[in-house]
Amino acid sequence: MSGFATALKVAAGLTEARLQAEIAALPDTPVRAAMAYAARGGKKLRGFLVLESARLHGIAPEMAVQAASAIEAIHAYSLVHDDLPAMDDDDLRRGQPTVHVKWxxxxxxxxxxxxxxxxxxxxxxxxxxxxxxxxxALIASLxxxxxxxxxxxxxxxxxxAETAATPLSLDEITALQAGKTGALIEWSACAGARMVGADPTHLAAYARALGLAFQIADDILDVEGDAALAGKRLHKDEAAGKATFVSLLGLDGAKARARDLIAEAQEALQVYGNDAQQLREAAQFVIARSN
Amino acid sequence: MSGFATALKVAAGLTEARLQAEIAALPDTPVRAAMAYAARGGKKLRGFLVLESARLHGIAPEMAVQAASAIEAIHAYSLVHDDLPAMDDDDLRRGQPTVHVKWxxxxxxxxxxxxxxxxxxxxxxxxxxxxxxxxxALIASLxxxxxxxxxxxxxxxxxxAETAATPLSLDEITALQAGKTGALIEWSACAGARMVGADPTHLAAYARALGLAFQIADDILDVEGDAALAGKRLHKDEAAGKATFVSLLGLDGAKARARDLIAEAQEALQVYGNDAQQLREAAQFVIARSN
Structure with missing residues (x-):
């Protein structure tokens, strides 16, 4: 495995163990069992970003793992609610039945x-x-x-957007995604700086480019991906006639835009020198999924 | 108006103004409009308890209003989700259509x-x-x-309980209500003590008795109340065949238990002397709704 793949796996293990221990300490109900189920698996990319951001600021993983677990709990909550029939109505997530299907x-x-x-x-x-x-500051920013x-x-x-008369423009879809997926990724990448009161400007720029590239990669995967590998339903944007980065930029245009954003993300890390190597590789990983 | 009625009205005004200002500062979407709608009205009893608990510990209302608004935001969130079709499926709340009906x-x-x-x-x-x-400490305890x-x-x-083979026992329904309505009431009454690092033991005892009396009064109202005055659907527990304090204790038994609890709540306030007069009147108010 690459250094990044190892670091991501270690971070995921640490983060998930902390989160599961927290859930296991709750009174025993079906809701607790379903919380443990919902928090299981996934790449834990946001937790990894917290731990890397912390390391860049001299904070050891065991000191940052609660923050990493917190952002993964928020991410897991958003997926469970997003998958509900009244929202995206998905029955598959990370290759398993979604919570409202299983419970x-x-x-x-x-x-x-x-x-x-x-x-x-x-x-x-x-x-x-x-x-x-x-x-x-971490709580307020989260x-x-x-x-x-x-x-x-x-x-x-x-x-x-679903009931709007016209499909979203590129600016509108960019704003939508900056909120929907970008905000948590940015919080994660900035967490280490916030822990020591350092300036998060460069990490925020990295995260904004990374988050947008991540979403574009997701749109590309929705068109080109293999549902079995992705562990979720694909082609749903196309079926719903929703504007995506692929429908707006074309497949090649979307791929080029994702590559540009990754270069932008790498550029923002220059100030951290070699210490930011894992974060650079994380950016490569994001488009490797779709290129 | 009594001193309590005035204090409750002032507290509700302060708390709601702060909460609405916070919501108004968000970007303009239908979700923001519906948040403002959901936070509107109600007695704001929990916010009042926070402000009174703060006052008992020498903290002025303007210093405690954020905490009062926070607990009312949590309470409002719980009502909106509780009213959803998959939960209690209510279409009326505070005399108005519930959020999922209106939106x-x-x-x-x-x-x-x-x-x-x-x-x-x-x-x-x-x-x-x-x-x-x-x-x-306030955040962790909330x-x-x-x-x-x-x-x-x-x-x-x-x-x-809805799918259980036998109706709940008195102990089980007491435990259920300690969580469902008691926990937020206890947090509210203890907030002032937590703000200054004082011991919340007596306020916690007050709140536990008050919270349980409040729920018993709700069960009594569900049987005896006037839907137009209550602003919500009544007789729904009876219709659902659910165990309530009234079904378990009888109407007179439930009223007697509520009165005992209110005496217990008043007793717990002795240590605060005359300063706790509003909290005592709040306890009377809770059973006055149903006796």
């Missing part, structure tokens, strides 16, 4: 709700790592990234 | 999600009032009260 809709609503709560609890109770002010000015804004724009 | 289910899911996020953001960004450590060991636990037990 029921009420359980899926509660699982998402409780995973979000858990994320903020993890950040507030993280006595291992950063100073109180830094932890409050609330901004996940809420009605961040991820939920992106989802609200997505819903509005 | 749609996807919007209601996002509204609940974003209101929860907003609550934690409010507590993290509250630079007016308590010290960072106290704010982290996450405990709202999550899979608190409110969501109560809701999970409630769902499990």
């Amino acid at each position: 029921d809709e009420a359980t899926a609503i509660l699982v998402g709700d409780a995973l979000q709560t858990l994320a903020f609890g993890l950040l507030a109770r993280d006595d291992a790592a950063p100073m109180p002010q830094a932890r409050l 609330a901004h990234a996940a809420g009605g000015a961040g991820m939920v804004l992106g989802q609200a724009l997505d819903i509005a | 749609d289910e996807a919007t209601a899911i996002l509204v609940g999600d974003a209101l929860q996020t907003l609550a934690f953001g409010l507590l993290a960004r509250d630079d007016a009032a308590p010290m960072p450590q106290a704010r982290l 996450a405990h009260a709202a999550g899979g060991a608190g409110m969501v636990l109560g809701q999970a037990l409630d769902i499990a």
